[in-house]
Amino acid sequence: MSETSTLARARSSFLLGPARDYLGIAVLGVALWLLLVETNAFYSSVLAAILIWTIATSGLNIIAGLGGYPSLVQGAFYGIGAYGSAIAMKWGQPFWAACIEAIVAAGFLGLVIGLVFSRTRGQYFAIGTMFTGLAVALVLNNWRSLTNGQLGITVEFGFGDMDQLNVAIPAATALILMLVRFVSRRRLGWRLQTILEDEDLAEHIGVPTARTKLTGFVLSACIGAVAGILIAQYNGTISPDLFDYYVGFVMFVALSVGGAGRVLGPLLGSAFIVGLPDLLNLSSGIGLLVAGLIFVLTIIIIPGGFMSAIDTVLAAATRTVMRR
Amino acid sequence: MLLQAVANGIVLGSLFALLGVGLTLTYGVMEVPNFAQAGVITLAAYAMLWLNQTAGLSFWLAVAGGLVVGGVVSVLTERVAYRFVRTRPLAAPVVALGMLLVLDNIALVLFGGDHVSLSPPYAGDVVNIGPTSVPAVGVALIITTAAALVVLWLFLQHTRTGRAIRAVSQNAEAAATLGIRLERQYVISFLISGLLAGLAAFAYGPMYAVFPYMADTVLLNAFVVVVLGGLGNVWGAAVCGLLLGLLESFGAVYISAAYQTLFGFAVLLLMIVLRPAGLFATGSRRIA
Numbered sequence: 001m002s003e004t005s006t007l008a009r010a011r012s013s014f015l016l017g018p019a020r021d022y023l024g025i026a027v028l029g030v031a032l033w034l035l036l037v038e039t040n041a042f043y044s045s046v047l048a049a050i051l052i053w054t055i056a057t058s059g060l061n062i063i064a065g066l067g068g069y070p071s072l073v074q075g076a077f078y079g080i081g082a083y084g085s086a087i088a089m090k091w092g093q094p095f096w097a098a099c100i101e102a103i104v105a106a107g108f109l110g111l112v113i114g115l116v117f118s119r120t121r122g123q124y125f126a127i128g129t130m131f132t133g134l135a136v137a138l139v140l141n142n143w144r145s146l147t148n149g150q151l152g153i154t155v156e157f158g159f160g161d162m163d164q165l166n167v168a169i170p171a172a173t174a175l176i177l178m179l180v181r182f183v184s185r186r187r188l189g190w191r192l193q194t195i196l197e198d199e200d201l202a203e204h205i206g207v208p209t210a211r212t213k214l215t216g217f218v219l220s221a222c223i224g225a226v227a228g229i230l231i232a233q234y235n236g237t238i239s240p241d242l243f244d245y246y247v248g249f250v251m252f253v254a255l256s257v258g259g260a261g262r263v264l265g266p267l268l269g270s271a272f273i274v275g276l277p278d279l280l281n282l283s284s285g286i287g288l289l290v291a292g293l294i295f296v297l298t299i300i301i302i303p304g305g306f307m308s309a310i311d312t313v314l315a316a317a318t319r320t321v322m323r324r
Numbered sequence: 325m326l327l328q329a330v331a332n333g334i335v336l337g338s339l340f341a342l343l344g345v346g347l348t349l350t351y352g353v354m355e356v357p358n359f360a361q362a363g364v365i366t367l368a369a370y371a372m373l374w375l376n377q378t379a380g381l382s383f384w385l386a387v388a389g390g391l392v393v394g395g396v397v398s399v400l401t402e403r404v405a406y407r408f409v410r411t412r413p414l415a416a417p418v419v420a421l422g423m424l425l426v427l428d429n430i431a432l433v434l435f436g437g438d439h440v441s442l443s444p445p446y447a448g449d450v451v452n453i454g455p456t457s458v459p460a461v462g463v464a465l466i467i468t469t470a471a472a473l474v475v476l477w478l479f480l481q482h483t484r485t486g487r488a489i490r491a492v493s494q495n496a497e498a499a500a501t502l503g504i505r506l507e508r509q510y511v512i513s514f515l516i517s518g519l520l521a522g523l524a525a526f527a528y529g530p531m532y533a534v535f536p537y538m539a540d541t542v543l544l545n546a547f548v549v550v551v552l553g554g555l556g557n558v559w560g561a562a563v564c565g566l567l568l569g570l571l572e573s574f575g576a577v578y579i580s581a582a583y584q585t586l587f588g589f590a591v592l593l594l595m596i597v598l599r600p601a602g603l604f605a606t607g608s609r610r611i612a
Contacts, residue, residue, distance in 0.1 A: 070417055070418065072421075116593060116596065116597060117596065119596060119597065120596055124551060124596065126357065126417045127357065127547045127548075127551060127592075128592065128593075128596060130544065131544060131547075131548070131588075131589045131592060132589075134541070134544060134585065134589070135586055135589050138582070138583060138585065138586060141582075142582040142583065246540070249421045250425075252418065252421070253418070253421065253422060253425075256418050285429045285432035285433045285437070285536075286429070286433055288425050288428075288429045288432075289425070289426055289429035289430060289432075289433060291425060292422045292423070292424075292425030292426035292429065293422075293426055295418075295422040295425070296405050296419055296422040296423060296426065299409065299415050299418055299419050299422065300405065300408040300409065300419070303412065303415065
C-alpha cells in the first residue's frame with residue numbers, strides 16, 4: 001500500500017508535471033530538428049517521413065486514442081491536406097492561405113463524415129470510415145481535371161528554402177504533440193475518455209457524446225491535413241498512391257503499436273511502422289509484412305502498445321530504486 | 325444493354341454473396357470483422373496458380389489444392405491471432421487488418437507483384453442466353469455460389485455441427501452452458517469461411533487477375549453486403565450480395581464505371597442513416 005502511494009507521488013512529481021511535459025516535448029522538438037539537419041540526406045528523409053506520420057497519427061490519436069473510435073479514414077484527411085494545398089497554390093493562392101484552405105476542407109469533410117458515422121459504433125464505424133477512405137482515393141484517381149489522375153501533380157514550394165521546411169517539420173510535430181497533450185487534459189479529452197470507457201454511461205451522466213465525438217473527429221481531420229501539407233511540400237510531387245485507402249489503416253496500426261491515447265505513442269508507432277522498413281532498406285512487400293507481424297504481435301502481447309511496455313519497465317525500475 | 329447489365333450484376337452479386345456469407349459466419353460466431361479473408365483468397369488463388377502452372381497438376385486438382393490452402397490459412401488466422409483477442413472487441417478489427425497486411429504481403433514476397441491469370445479449361449467460352457452473353461467463368465461463378473449457399477444452408481440447418489454454430493452465433497455463453505464446445509465451433513466456422521474464400525479465388529481469379537491485392541476492394545464490397553444484411557445474418561448476406569451486385573452493375577453502365585465501388589458506398593451510407601441495424605434486422609440488436 002505504502003509502496004504504491006510512494007510510487008504515485010514519485011511519478012507525479014518528476015514525470016507528470018504539466019510544465020515538464022511541455023518542456024520535454026519542446027526539447028524533443030529541438031533534438032529532432034538537430035537530428036534532421038545534421039544527419040545525411042538518407043537518414044534525414046527517413047526522419048522527416050516519420051515526423052510527418054507522427055503528426056497525422058497524432059490527429060488520429062484524438063478520436064481513436066482518446067475516444068476509442070477506430071477511424072480508418074485518417075489517410076484521406078492526409079490526402080486532402082496534400083492535394084488541397086497543392087491545388088490552391090496552383091490556383092494562385094499564397095502558401096499560408098492554401099494551408100488554411102486545405103485544413104478547412106479536411107475539417108469540413110471530417111464534419112460531414114462525423115455527422116453520418118457518429119450514429120455507428122465499433123466495427124460499423126471501422127467499416128464505414130474505411131469505405132470513406134476508399135471513396136476519397138477513388139476521387140483522387142479519377143477526377144483527372146483536378147488531380148491529374150495517377151500521374152499526380154507537382155507542388156509549388158511554399159517555404160523560403162529547404163532549411164525553413166526542415167525547421168517547420170519538427171516544429172509542427174512538437175506543437176501537435178503539445179496540442180494532443182493539452183486536449184487530453186482538458187474537457188474535450190476527459191469527455192472522449194469517458195466515451196472510450198463506456199459510451200452509454202457517459203451519456204447518462206450528461207456528457208454530450210455526439211458533440212464531443214464530432215469535435216474530436218474534426219480536430220483529427222484538421223491535424224491530418226497539416227501532415228498532408230507538409231508531405232506535399234517535402235516531396236515536391238504527390239500522387240494518389242500516397243493516400244490510398246489502406247494508408248488510413250496503416251496509420252491506425254502505427255497508433256495502436258505505439259500506444260493509443262498516449263501523447264508519444266504516435267511517434268514511437270510511426271518510427272516502427274514507417275522508419276524501420278526504410279532503415280532496414282526492406283522492399284515494400286517485406287516492410288509491410290514485418291509491420292503487420294509486429295503489429296499483430298504487439299496487439300496480442302502488449303495491448304497498450306509500446307508506451308505501456310515502457311511504463312511497465314519504468315515502474316519496475318522505480319520500484320527497485322525505491323526499495324534500495 | 326439492360327439485360328447485359330442484369331447479367332453482369334448477377335455475376336458480380338454472386339461473388340459478393342459468396343464472400344459476404346463467409347464474413348458474416350465468422351462475425352456471427354466470433355464478432356471478428358475478418359478483413360484477412362481477402363488475404364486468404366489471394367493465397368488460395370496463388371496456390372491454385374502455382375499447382376496448375378508450376379507443379380503441372382490439372383486445373384481441377386489445383387483448385388482442390390487451393391481450397392485446402394484457403395481452409396488451412398483461414399484456420400491458422402484464428403489459431404494464431406484471433407483467438408487471443410476474442411474478449412477484446414476493440415482489438416478485433418485491428419488484428420484483422422494486421423493479418424490482412426501479413427497475408428497479402430506473404431503473397432507479394434513469394435510470388436511477386438505482377439498481374440497473372442488463372443485460366444481454367446473453359447476460359448475463352450461464352451454462354452449466350454437470348455441477347456446477352458455471359459463468359460463461362462461468370463456462369464461458373466454463379467453455379468459455384470448457388471451450390472455453396474445451398475450446401476451451407478443444409479449444413480447449418482440439418483447437421484449437429486451446423487446447429488451448434490448457429491447456437492454460438494445467437495448466444496455464445498448460453499451455448500457454452502449447454503455443453504457446446506466453443507473452440508471447436510470457432511475453428512469450424514473459420515474452416516468454412518476459408519473454403520468459401522477458396523471457392524471465391526477459383527471463381528474470381530479467372531475473371532480478373534491474380535495479384536497480391538486482388539481481393540481487397542471486393543472484400544470491402546462484401547463488408548457492405550454484411551452490414552446491409554445485418555452482421556451475422558447468412559441469408560441477409562446472400563440476398564444483399566445479389567442486390568449490391570445488380571446496383572453496382574447498373575451504376576457502372578448508366579452512370580460511371582470508374583466509380584463503381586462508390587455506389588455500394590452510397591448504399592452503405594443510406595443504410596447507416598436510415599436503418600442502422602441492417603435490412604433484415606429483427607430490431608432487437610443495437611449497433612455496438
